[in-house]
Amino acid sequence: MRAMSPPVGLPMLAESDLVRQVARRLTDAIVQGRLAPGAKVAEAAVARELGISRAPVREAARLLESQGLLKASPRRGFFVRELSAQDVDELYALRLCVERHAAVEAARRLTPALREALRRQLDLMRDLARRDDPVAIVEADYQFHRLICEAAGNARLLRLFDGLASELRIVIGLIGRLYDDSDEIARTHEPVLEAIEAGHPERIVAHVDHHIGVARREVGRLVRSLTPHPERDAEIP
Structure with missing residues (x-):
């Protein structure tokens, strides 16, 4: 049996x-x-x-x-699904295209209410770090990036971001394994938000490139380090 x-x-x-x-x-x-x-x-x-x-x-x-x-x-x-290093690279290449544009547009359309929403999300990540809740932190990370896409005011861009959501959730879950200090995730978002608040497109793109580029490199490294194995017949562990 x-x-x-x-x-x-x-x-x-x-x-x-x-x-x-x-x-x-x-x-x-x-x-x-x-x-x-x-x-x-x-x-x-x-x-x-x-x-x-x-x-x-x-x-x-x-x-x-x-x-x-x-x-x-x-x-x-x-x-x-198991993500390969190529999957991660392709996903982050698309993320860069989407989020560069989204962040520049978000800065152009930034209102006090949108700024406050982004600040609250950053504060939430810090609070979750103090609670040592890495799962909730990575979900808050995802929501921070989605808020930027919402702030851009482009419904098609937001749908494109949402279309990436499932794979992003796997990847963002992996990001949670990159930091021994949970608060580091929140800290890496601060320069991006400051650049959006300052409103300089070149600075915004540079910080988005750095923020997503670091994750792209580190997640790719992590995926390559995982020992490949065939699909397991084991049921839910």
């Missing part, structure tokens, strides 16, 4: 909008490292833990596959 996989702490769900709720729970588990790259997402185990049928779990897995978080393997199921 096949052994049941142990739970990973997924909370019970309400009946409404189950597919998106399941997708969100699985996304959180991936970003937090409870579902590691290459791990199998076992439909039966997830459904049992969430107290639902397998159908919404399967649909959620398909949704996350379309977003780049999961990869389907014929007759084997869904696995957490």
